[in-house]
Amino acid sequence: MATLPRIAPMLATPGTLPPAATDDQWAFEVKQDGQRAVVYLPGDGTVELLARSGADITAAYPELAALGPALDGVPAVLDGEIVALDSQGRSDFERLQSRMGLSGSPARAARMAERVPAHLVLFDALFLRGTSLLPLPYTERRAALEDLGLGGAHWSTPAVVVGHGEEALGMTREAGLEGLIAKRLSSAYEPGVRARTWIKIRHVHTVDVVVGGWVPGRGRLDGLPGALLVGERHEGGLRYAGNVGTGWSDAERTTLGELLRVAEIDTCPFDGVPPIAGARWVLPRLVGEVRYATRTRAGRLRQPSWHRLRPDLAPDDLE
Template sequence: MELPQIPPMLATPGSLPPARQDARWAYETKQDGQRAVVSLPGDGTVLLRARSGRDITAAYPELAALGTALGSTPAVLDGEVLALDAEGRADFQLLQSRMGLADSPGLAARRAARTPVHLVLFDLLHLGDRSLLPLSYTRRRGRLEELGLSGPAWSTPGAVVGHGAEALRATREHGLEGLVCKRLDSVYEPGVRSRAWIKIRNLRTEDVVVGGWLPGRGRLGGLPGALLVGQRAAGSLRWVGGVGTGWSEAEREELAGLLRAAASDECPFDPVPAVAEARWVVPRLVGEVRYSTRTRDGMLRQPSWVRLRPDLTPEESSAYLPDGTA
């Protein structure tokens, strides 16, 4: 059977629904992986498509057995491919070693032996000869759970109805990426970033020391387009990433003046990062950044600027890399 190609529905960033509407929503753990729409034609094969529509099946050979999980019943499912760390949490850095290998099946197989992936399934879009897109989330989710899809490299994690505040708190306590809130009566909107699905990312904040910057382009000419920031470890300032968002126009102007006054020909980071067009400064400015998580070598993922900390010197700040990082 030829199954429809369905682009995935997308969630809108936001916050928890009002408490009075809590019972109208389901809550699922937000996963840090690669989105995949999974087609099972019913002939024993499986086809995985990325959010872009690209065929990524060959990148994940350990998921091939999913093709027989429903016998001859065709289906299209929505899910996320994850690589799990030793504590069973999704680790995007681990997954990166598995991504982009759809055209290199031999290499994909070797990587699969070292870093296996796990597919979590959270929606059912088509079953048999029927589209489930017009059905409510509640009905689609019920049909998905009836399929009992659980195997060596795939599962169907549960969803919680109501209790959103408790669910969000649990993701924070367990160091998970966040929460996705889904309205119970919502239909599936292919390719749409919908307010019927809301994603909440758990963000952390830390102090950093500014050690350089990158010039902006276009209307930002002469102003910082990104700050290069670091934290101390083993007596040196280690680069932990570039921060390019989070400022108002006035704050960017203020930073430009401070950076010009602190200009230096010497890079303060050890080791020196390979960043083209970097402008270095004396590392005396402290700022606070918000970020989602760290890579295993200490780099900040998805950092954004919160505020300058003129009340702190680098020595007084908490800008230290955590133990065991970098």
Template sequence: MLATPGSLPAAGQDMHWAYETKQDGQRAVVYLPGDGGVTLRARSGEDITATYPELRALGGVLGRTAAVLDGEVLVLDEQGRGDFQLLQSRMGLARSPGRAARRAEQAPAHLVLFDVMRLGGDLTGQPYARRRQTLESLSLEGPFWSTPTALVGHGEEALRATRASGLEGLVCKRLDSVYEPGVRSLSWIKIRNMRTADVLVGGWVPGKGRLSGLPGAVLVGQRDAGRLRYVGSVGTGWSQAERAGLARLLRAAETGHCPFDSVPRAAEAHWVRPRLVGEVRYSTRTRAGLLRQPSWLRLRPDLTPEDSAADLPQGRSPDLP
């Protein structure tokens, strides 16, 4: 079952919803046949059990009781938050058990459980509130797995808490909703915490197909101790007319030299003098300071390159702890 992007329920409906932290990991359905074994499958259906050998012990925690659970595999950072960049070093190793075992020692996975679809029998037709009660009764807390609390009501406070803690966001779930496998349901609403930043455009790459002749993406940076540090490629957020207008500005600013302190890996890149200031929206930053899931908001003609993006602290991004 998948969540639909949206916003908090109306205040009058708040107590009819539960709120869970949105995790930044790999979704996994956990099959416990009751014989001590365990199988993990990704959203694609791929068997990813061998990728996370530290989760094999989960197979014996319910004894002979068969169950199917829903959850998310994370790799936690020093603050105990899911770090997708760390998780990427663990993914795709199902056919390399030796490498998977070594990576498990270096960056152990943690499975967050948030639903139960089967326990002896089928529970998908039961309301979320009852399924959640059943899940919590299993007391699935271990060295590499846990069942975080779901908060009923108080959605505004829950969302503020995720923002204050630097977490990815919130998932809102109707207490009376059934489990709909394979459905992106309006009974589950996901809210992603997004940030904004002012950036300088230092280059662009051509678009393909209907975007031929227009910028497919712009390459952006921020000042870091007087240098322009590359922070990412932004390819969404414009209408066709806005993209055409941006193309004219970029061509007028073209230069033969890369303005970034290190040249980004960008095939067919065109460099421009970093005079255009833009505002972008993004979710988080990677450990290298790159913007994750960036989208364009607007040009900032009211800002100059000198006063738009204050120099970043040396070697750090402004929103990293």
């Protein structure tokens, strides 16, 4: 059995598509919405999965145990993302959440594996047959990964596109996917580094929301909003859509704090009271524009960030 090196995953930097003039120097992969995992396969038929934090998550995904024998005794360290797929084959983080955190409960993990099967998307080879591949360019590591021929019911090695970034991004938008990861063809693998040679490009959505409450910040933000509780108007009420805790400058936070204090009320303006500790309620009259990545099945905003106040809009304008 081979002794495998521990390798922290390389991270992508948020950004935009590379310039068109250098488009052919980049590979484009679909951005998955799941749990990052470094996969350790010592060659004895076993598998060990470590999360980005270094936590051992092997027991949470028993269906991935069969990957060990699939490599036929070849010791390897691979990089990938564990996802749960929806009915259209797209990664769905909300579905995956029911599988996460079950490493301490193997029996429950096994039951959940039948209800919500996990799928491992492999995208890099870091160590193979006793040799580190980290210094090699992306193209050589990718070729080594593809040569392993790893495809199965619970794992795959999806194809990548070299060049044609605009077309690839448009395709993911039309398919309802989260976005792309652009990887420079010449890039080495830099463990634990958020590198500019890997760029994540997300599709960003915007929505106009009504502020119905807020949660005070802590420390230097005491008395200022740490998060806004926002909703969407519908006939007869205000439906809670989530909380927004990023995206504003210090000046904007101060302005929002002043507006919220003036509008404070004792009762929750949402259709149902969201279970938010320390929430304070306000008259639902402030409208803002929020950016977000996707929505949950319940309609909540995922990864929302504040964009701007909309003083030109009244809540009734949103119905």
